[in-house]
Amino acid sequence: MLSWEYPPLLIGGLGRHVHALATTLAAAGHEVTVVTRHTPGALLEEYTEGVRVIRAPDDPPAFETSGGNLLGWAMAFNHTLTRAALTAARTGRYDVVHAHDWLVAHAAVTLQSHLDVPLVATIHATESGRHQGWLPAAHNRTIDDIERWLATGAARTIVCSAYMKREVGRLFGVPAGRTDVVFNGVDTLRWRSRPRAVAAARARYAGDGPLVSYAGRLVYEKGVQHLLAAVPILRERHPDLRVVIAGDGPYREELEAVATPGVTFAGFLGGHELTALMGASDCYVVPSIYEPFGMVALEAAAAGTPVAVADTGGLAEIVEHGVTGVKFLPGDPATLAAATGEVLADREYARALALRALDRVRQDFSWPAIAAQTVAVYERARACDARRVSREAESLLVHVPATRTALL
Structure with missing residues (x-):
């Protein structure tokens, strides 16, 4: 699971969502690794609440983020996030990569390709929606493109409401049949x-x-x-x-x-x-x-x-x-x-x-129910990926005389 925020680093609701989902999945018996940003005072790696947490420290070069332009910082962050995740993958076997929003898209796509496992993307919000449909600057349009790339490239796309399902379909062309509505949960x-x-x-x-x-x-x-x-x-x-x-x-x-x-x-x-x-x-x-x-x-x-x-x-x-x-x-x-x-x-x-x-x-909105629905999405993603692998294998089959087949 990839997220740009996770306790103790919390910026908004996304970090609380990922934390609750990860810990609830772990409590249900699933092995969960979260790869996220490092924050001063936190350990680079630890097992906490049943979750393996890998925190990637920033590289030394500083990137200015004034005017809402996070692209330079985000690209640098994805490099360190990818390295941390690939290092973590040496000591574990993973069945799915779950990316939370565009800020981890490049790392998620790299991991999906390297590990050859399905990618699930949760689109928590869109750049177009945040700006009421107006993408005023080049970096806003680039973020919109990254969101589209992530959503359309994932085996399954998770959204948090029917409203968001319509939005990712309208903005990015993600088929309704490949989009799953899973509400956010709350620990009362x-x-x-x-x-x-x-x-x-x-x-x-x-x-x-x-x-x-x-x-x-x-x-x-x-x-x-x-x-x-x-x-x-x-x-x-x-x-x-x-x-x-x-x-x-x-x-x-x-x-x-x-x-x-x-x-x-x-x-x-x-x-x-x-x-x-x-x-x-x-x-x-x-x-x-x-x-x-x-x-x-x-x-x-x-x-x-x-x-x-x-x-x-x-x-x-x-x-x-x-x-x-x-x-x-x-x-x-x-x-x-x-x-x-x-x-x-x-x-x-x-x-x-x-x-x-x-x-x-x-x-x-209980978290055990939300986590169970998320696992069901993971299973659908794995089934989609299995069909993809099967189609790719079939495309390599060539028929030769005497009804024999050769796999090239």
Whole structure:
């Protein structure tokens, strides 16, 4: 399994997804190796939670990543990732290579070819989707091409929602029959914070009024700017409202510049700090313009918090309005304020939403079920690969007289 992030290095939801999938597969008896980036203080190789983790250190040359252009860095990273993975392969036998997103594409294709095993690719998001269909610069168009190459070259392509299945079909031409929808999972126990920690987070952030929170990368497509625009509307009815923005990213400075009173930028929160914030919140808001799945909405639900989400992408599939949460129009601060205000105004309604959402998370998004579905995809990939090998063998057969055949 190849991923550009893995604990203790976490940038967004992808690292948490890969970690949960890998450890759940290992707990089910599968041998799993994760090859990922190294981070200071972590071991280069270790067995942890049943998973063999290989962390590839950066090569000495430094690559500038300003302006969102990660291509130079990504190419260098794929070289060190490939070397680390090939070294790991000397001491193990692998049945499938599983690549997570374009940042590991070159290493994944090299491994697939070298090991002669099927490649499975999970497309967590697309460059086109992140930019609302606009690919403004050469590096954006190159990333789009790499995503297409990875998705079309894989034996099976995994996506996290029906929305994403349509997207990779439309953008990349991946046949629907070769694309598998496997939802992201949530460990409900991991997101339940202790009452004392919740009380401390509430005392720190909420004051005397209701508390609304958001956590994630601070980038344009996450829509935090629309949450900030809704704050003055919400404060007309709830003057003591507090809003906490947890996370970091290239858009932070611009967001801080337009924030109004009552808004706190908490920076990146990890572990118990984030679960405590979620548990302390009266409503958790996901204002994304583009969201292939929306795992953070399920994490908030697992924390026992009612959610308000933009009615877009995968969020539209996992949240039922008025049943497991409330929805609003993406990019519309007025409907965001109205939906969030409904939750804040009626505590019994909010509690009912939270309880039903938690029940659905437990039923439909448990990691053992998600891991089992992923194994089924691996088996389909191996079956596809076996048919490929058979066709290649047949193409080498030539008929000779007396019904004899020779394999050339």
